[in-house]
Amino acid sequence: MPSLKTFGAALLRYPLHPLLRAGIALLWTSLVLQADILPRTRLPLSPGPGPDGHGESTSDVAHLSFYPAEHPNGTAAIICPGGGYGGLVTGPEGSGIAHWLNQHGIAGIVLEYRLPHGRSRIPLSDAQQAIRTVRANAQDWGIDPHHVGIIGFSAGGHLASTAATHFDSGISTGTNAIARQSCRPDFAILIYPVISLGEKGHAGSRLNLLGSNPAPSEVRFFSSELQVTPQTPPGFLAHAIDDKVVSVENSRLYYQALIAHGVHGRLLELPSGDHGLNGYQGPMWDSWQQEALHWLATEGFLPGNP
Numbered sequence: 001m002p003s004l005k006t007f008g009a010a011l012l013r014y015p016l017h018p019l020l021r022a023g024i025a026l027l028w029t030s031l032v033l034q035a036d037i038l039p040r041t042r043l044p045l046s047p048g049p050g051p052d053g054h055g056e057s058t059s060d061v062a063h064l065s066f067y068p069a070e071h072p073n074g075t076a077a078i079i080c081p082g083g084g085y086g087g088l089v090t091g092p093e094g095s096g097i098a099h100w101l102n103q104h105g106i107a108g109i110v111l112e113y114r115l116p117h118g119r120s121r122i123p124l125s126d127a128q129q130a131i132r133t134v135r136a137n138a139q140d141w142g143i144d145p146h147h148v149g150i151i152g153f154s155a156g157g158h159l160a161s162t163a164a165t166h167f168d169s170g171i172s173t174g175t176n177a178i179a180r181q182s183c184r185p186d187f188a189i190l191i192y193p194v195i196s197l198g199e200k201g202h203a204g205s206r207l208n209l210l211g212s213n214p215a216p217s218e219v220r221f222f223s224s225e226l227q228v229t230p231q232t233p234p235g236f237l238a239h240a241i242d243d244k245v246v247s248v249e250n251s252r253l254y255y256q257a258l259i260a261h262g263v264h265g266r267l268l269e270l271p272s273g274d275h276g277l278n279g280y281q282g283p284m285w286d287s288w289q290q291e292a293l294h295w296l297a298t299e300g301f302l303p304g305n306p
Contacts, residue, residue, distance in 0.1 A: 073105035074144035082154030085208035157193020165227035238288035245275035
């Protein structure tokens with residue numbers, strides 16, 4: 001059976017009335033664009049209720065949507081959309097990012113993590129499980145298990161940085177192949193991220209994640225700039241200096257912590273764009289994407305020059 005692209009192109013070669021031809025072309029373009037960003041697989045992250053990080057389970061379920069690259073190079077990135085831990089921006093900070101990654105040979109896996117509602121360990125539990133799941137399926141999905149990174153935006157950037165600073169090498173006594181996988185990402189890309197949950201952090205994300213009166217130990221645990229060690233994976237950060245929602249100081253703190261611990265890091269400070277970088281478009285948005293690809297190649301996660 002011919003693909004949607006092939007069928008549409010063949011149909012448009014026939015002599016047609018101009019109005020009919022224009023209508024078919026418009027419909028075909030729309031369908032192709034939709035087909036290009038549909039995931040091959042969307043699956044629940046856990047077979048049943050997900051763990052809450054404290055030994056209990058919840059009724060809500062996280063999901064992974066797998067977007068394979070047409071010409072894969074073995075690298076994969078788990079994508080954590082933003083939303084202040086009160087929602088998920090799964091379009092421009094989810095499937096849109098997966099589509100961009102696919103254009104450069106990278107598999108995109110969108111994580112629809114469970115929202116915390118004050119249950120602070122739930123998003124981290126989902127991010128860790130997502131990394132384990134991708135590694136367990138690496139052979140079937142055409143992924144190098146040593147090239148599995150994480151990318152996050154805003155509060156999703158906080159989640160990605162949390163996963164990059166809280167990890168283990170797998171549960172050796174785990175009853176399945178997923179549990180035995182490491183949940184350490186091989187790289188982290190953090191775009192206008194919330195990093196600190198202290199005074200420089202984002203009040204809304206902190207409230208949604210930790211509740212109204214968190215213990216100081218919880219604030220410290222989830223302030224990623226305080227959790228960096230020499231084992232933290234390399235990180236790329238991009239942030240507009242005029243961001244009025246999440247201060248650029250968040251990215252500066254994390255970058256400084258990486259360098260202080262001898263971890264490869266790159267901070268791209270953008271001159272404008274505010275939060276969301278002008279609505280996910282324009283020169284500031286293009287700039288971080290170009291620089292991130294170059295950094296991935298420099299770090300050995302992309303072949304040659306991007």
